[in-house]
Amino acid sequence: MQSECAPTLKATVVRRLEDEIVSGLLTPGTRLDEVQLSERYGLSRTPLREALAQLAASGLVEIRPRSGAFVTQMSPRGMLECLSYAAEIEAIAASWAAARMTGAERADLVALQRDAACSVENGDSEAYFDLNRKFHEAIYAGAHNSYVQDAAHQLFLRGAPYRRLQLRQRGRIATSHAEHQTITDAILAEDGEAAARAIRAHITIQGDRFMEFLAALPDAFIGRDIR
Template structure:
């Protein structure tokens, strides 16, 4: 029997570090901070009007996700991840999530089905509102519900780890034209298959859902070239 602990409310300092991390993720993914760039704590603290402590915490979190490298006595630097490497990571992500979907078909409870439907409805609401960032967060919950539903804690941990590594890129690909609407349609096919217990269809649908992100990566990269500097920094406190 799986027992999920109730989520602990975030303290203000934790929330600040999370917002800073997301802002820095966005800037890294959009090229505001190019690979190899040193992320100076003092400059970032001044930019966001905070102390260096939450900046340092955000950089540590980014280091754990693989976006930033912290070098002893030198500071934090943006990791270099080439396009071909990203495509490879999306391929692995697709297989991990496909396995989660296959197992979820067999192991999800009625309550977990209800959670999945609720997560899907939240995605639909965000899509209808035309809010890609809100969709991104609802989408995270949708996928994590499937990870948990797999009933395999190790697999879920591996999927989450790679999802965190790809988070800024999964976030920004939602800004490619029509991607949110297409993503929602793909979610519907995944939900239908899981609820019906069709493990082969669910596995194929989720694999295709993730691989589309990789295949459309060129569109995503092209879209970044049109992002204005002000837009790239618009994720505020």
């Protein structure tokens, strides 16, 4: 989205904060103190504030006026809204990818699946987490439409802090990999409809797992935002 001729300090901070949020270093709900962060990254408050504003616009951070910035925390309801929307966006991306991916892109997708198979066998959830991201990003890129690509990318980022927990669940990695195979097959067969169905199910299953997770929680946590 931004030309890379001169990586400004602001831009680098945006990336670093993004990384720290996605990687789970900064958990949802934590307050982002401007002075603390500016000292930590070795720059002044001005570019840091701009970085926070940009992250807020992308949804990863929430700025409450006169109160500060916080890593966005989704309510259970918000989470389900997000997942159902993400399922549709991914469906669009997969559908278009099936029709428009180049030969090289299809080969890359297959290669990613092969690498992922290894991390599944080794039970390396950290490696799979990364390959999972690359798999989905490959599909976004394969759609050959910058708007879906950006939207899907942003959505994936917003869900990342929670997805990490999901993939830690027993057997989830193997299931996920099998679902990816179904998606890959459909894309290789240039069957957009099937690809869309498969990836929609792939995302929806995460919502179901999330619901099951919620069911194990006390009722007080369900249905209202966690502050």
